Amino acid sequence: MVQQKQVLKLYKNLLEKAYKFDNYNFREYAKRRIHDSFKEHKSLTKPEEIAQFYNNGINNLALLTRQSTISQMYTFDKLVVEPLKQHK
Amino acid sequence: MYKSNIIVRNLHRISNNTSIKHNLSRSLATIPSTIPSTNTNSSTSSSTSSSTSTKDKISQKDSTSSGNINVVVPPSGASITLKSATRDASKFGTRPIYLDVQATTPVDPRVLDKMLQFYTGLYGNPHSSTHAYGWETDKEVEIAREYVSKVINADPKEIIFTSGATESNNMIIKGIPRFYKKTKKHIITTQTEHKCVLDSARHMQDEGFEVTYLPVNEEGLINLQDLKNSIRKDTILVSIMAVNNEIGVIQPLKEIGKICRENKVFFHTDAAQAYGKIPIDVNEMNIDALSISSHKIYGPKGLGACYIRRRPRVRLDPIITGGGQERGLRSGTLAAPLIAGFGEAARLMMLESNYDKNYIEKLSNKLKNGLLSIPSTQFNGSKNPNYQYPGCVNISFAYIEGESLLMALKDIALSSGSACTSASLEPSYVLHALGADDALAHSSIRFGIGRFTTEEEVDYVIAAINERVEFLRKMSPLWEMVQEGIDLNSIEWSGH
Ligand SMILES: Cc1ncc(COP(=O)(O)O)c(C=O)c1O
Numbered sequence: 001m002v003q004q005k006q007v008l009k010l011y012k013n014l015l016e017k018a019y020k021f022d023n024y025n026f027r028e029y030a031k032r033r034i035h036d037s038f039k040e041h042k043s044l045t046k047p048e049e050i051a052q053f054y055n056n057g058i059n060n061l062a063l064l065t066r067q068s069t070i071s072q073m074y075t076f077d078k079l080v081v082e083p084l085k086q087h088k
Numbered sequence: 089m090y091k092s093n094i095i096v097r098n099l100h101r102i103s104n105n106t107s108i109k110h111n112l113s114r115s116l117a118t119i120p121s122t123i124p125s126t127n128t129n130s131s132t133s134s135s136t137s138s139s140t141s142t143k144d145k146i147s148q149k150d151s152t153s154s155g156n157i158n159v160v161v162p163p164s165g166a167s168i169t170l171k172s173a174t175r176d177a178s179k180f181g182t183r184p185i186y187l188d189v190q191a192t193t194p195v196d197p198r199v200l201d202k203m204l205q206f207y208t209g210l211y212g213n214p215h216s217s218t219h220a221y222g223w224e225t226d227k228e229v230e231i232a233r234e235y236v237s238k239v240i241n242a243d244p245k246e247i248i249f250t251s252g253a254t255e256s257n258n259m260i261i262k263g264i265p266r267f268y269k270k271t272k273k274h275i276i277t278t279q280t281e282h283k284c285v286l287d288s289a290r291h292m293q294d295e296g297f298e299v300t301y302l303p304v305n306e307e308g309l310i311n312l313q314d315l316k317n318s319i320r321k322d323t324i325l326v327s328i329m330a331v332n333n334e335i336g337v338i339q340p341l342k343e344i345g346k347i348c349r350e351n352k353v354f355f356h357t358d359a360a361q362a363y364g365k366i367p368i369d370v371n372e373m374n375i376d377a378l379s380i381s382s383h384k385i386y387g388p389k390g391l392g393a394c395y396i397r398r399r400p401r402v403r404l405d406p407i408i409t410g411g412g413q414e415r416g417l418r419s420g421t422l423a424a425p426l427i428a429g430f431g432e433a434a435r436l437m438m439l440e441s442n443y444d445k446n447y448i449e450k451l452s453n454k455l456k457n458g459l460l461s462i463p464s465t466q467f468n469g470s471k472n473p474n475y476q477y478p479g480c481v482n483i484s485f486a487y488i489e490g491e492s493l494l495m496a497l498k499d500i501a502l503s504s505g506s507a508c509t510s511a512s513l514e515p516s517y518v519l520h521a522l523g524a525d526d527a528l529a530h531s532s533i534r535f536g537i538g539r540f541t542t543e544e545e546v547d548y549v550i551a552a553i554n555e556r557v558e559f560l561r562k563m564s565p566l567w568e569m570v571q572e573g574i575d576l577n578s579i580e581w582s583g584h
Contacts, residue, residue, distance in 0.1 A: 024542075025186070025541070026194075026197055028542045029539065029542075066201060067198075067200065070197075070200070071197070077181055079181045079185060080177075080181055080182065080184060080548070081542075081544050082180060082181045083179055083180055084179055
């Protein structure tokens with residue numbers, strides 16, 4: 001039985017990885033997709049459905065970990081919509 | 089309504105109004121240089137070096153841009169310059185926003201994740217039937233084939249992997265008529281097809297076939313009665329694209345399929361821009377052959393497929409022969425990494441279909457409203473949402489040349505039509521086929537919205553286009569005359 005606390009932790013972990021994408025478009029997509037997916041499945045009640053959603057999320061977490069790392073290894077100039085980090 | 093921009097040049101030549109002449113030459117000469125240049129050379133840099141070089145880039149850019157400010161003087165009365173008045177460009181990145189998803193799409197990270205397994209461990213030849221390396225890749229290839237077929241409700245056995253939609257189109261348009269050439273001599277297609285279809289058809293004319301190029305109406309749709317009237321006893325193939333790559337119009341596939349089946353003619357559709365983006369069911373629509381491209385659905389480049397119906401059987405002469413792979417229709421070792429990526433991309437198109445559709449529709453409407461609120465603009469394509477793919481927004485900006493607008497938009501990656509013709513100054517043949525004159529065809533720009541486009545980018549594009557259309561029009565003598573209420577049609581132009 002998946003606990004609510006575990007689901008919340010998964011959500012937080014997924015978003016954390018999403019923010020790590022260096023590529024602007026992939027980062028924004030991952031953030032939006034995770035957010036909307038959890039919102040869409042908010043009302044799941046059957047334990048099997050919750051477990052399936054949770055396990056799927058765990059797989060996606062592994063994928064996001066790999067892909068956000070790759071995104072940090074091959075970086076490109078920032079887009080014109082991206083504010084540059086200020087160097088002090 | 090739309091007057092040829094060619095006229096602008098003639099006006100320039102014949103005009104004795106020096107201020108117009110001045111404005112014109114300045115507009116043509118200086119627009120590109122005022123745009124912050126994008127640093128294409130340094131597109132790949134490691135993260136460590138990029139963080140140190142960013143500073144350099146910024147200071148470099150500062151010096152060049154302040155140099156430009158001295159050189160470029162906006163035309164009198166212009167409230168804006170091509171440098172955005174509302175923000176400090178040095179505080180932002182330099183890489184353009186990508187709005188050209190009809191040309192190609194970025195590879196989805198989930199697709200790359202799938203492909204990497206094949207570049208690290210699963211390197212067997214899927215046709216090696218004697219050992220486990222072959223079996224494991226073969227299994228993955230067949231899984232991919234299944235995903236690719238599901239999107240169009242086909243049987244996996246009916247999917248043939250190729251190098252892309254260009255090869256698929258060649259294979260079908262040349263292969264089917266060649267197989268039946270003893271009794272059939274006639275092919276039907278449309279004037280607005282992709283170049284690779286038109287060129288294959290031209291090739292078949294050289295081989296003695298007759299080709300009918302159906303016209304389209306001003307929305308880009310064919311007339312079904314025209315199609316019925318064109319079918320002859322010796323017609324073998326009708327090839328009509330599903331979604332047009334320049335204007336995004338969707339042809340009535342189901343109706344076309346019905347007509348073809350009733351007349352026992354094969355129906356091929358080039359679905360490079362449609363596959364996974366609009367619902368396609370090859371059985372319900374009576375499609376006999378269909379071309380797919382992987383790099384238009386966030387998959388890898390260099391791969392595609394064609395669907396070829398098995399019942400009733402469609403036969404063709406293969407173009408590439410050899411080891412007899414892919415039912416003998418396309419020999420050569422299958423590119424397992426690309427196929428696995430393509431399969432994953434197809435799976436994601438199904439999985440994300442509703443989510444993507446709603447999102448793209450939302451951004452598309454926002455972009456359309458934001459751009460069509462500019463005076464003297466026109467949407468190219470169908471007004472009926474059933475016949476228009478929302479991810480492709482083609483708009484004409486009268487009294488501006490599309491190319492000069494594109495030059496003024498170095499910060500947005502756009503195209504004025506198909507990737508193959510946009511490099512030349514030749515106006516789009518697709519827009520011509522809709523009945524547009526040169527000016528309209530020249531002043532149109534295609535905006536492509538995809539899964540990875542953000543709302544922030546769309547907002548930026550709307551603001552940038554509004555600013556720069558206003559700027560370019562302030563320099564256009566034609567626009568000035570229109571504003572003064574002069575009917576351009578009443579003017580006698582000389583110097584032709
Ligand atoms: C309608 C259409 N057909 C065919 C192609 C060619 O596809 P590929 O690049 O896979 O050969 C394209 C892409 O440019 C297209 O838009």
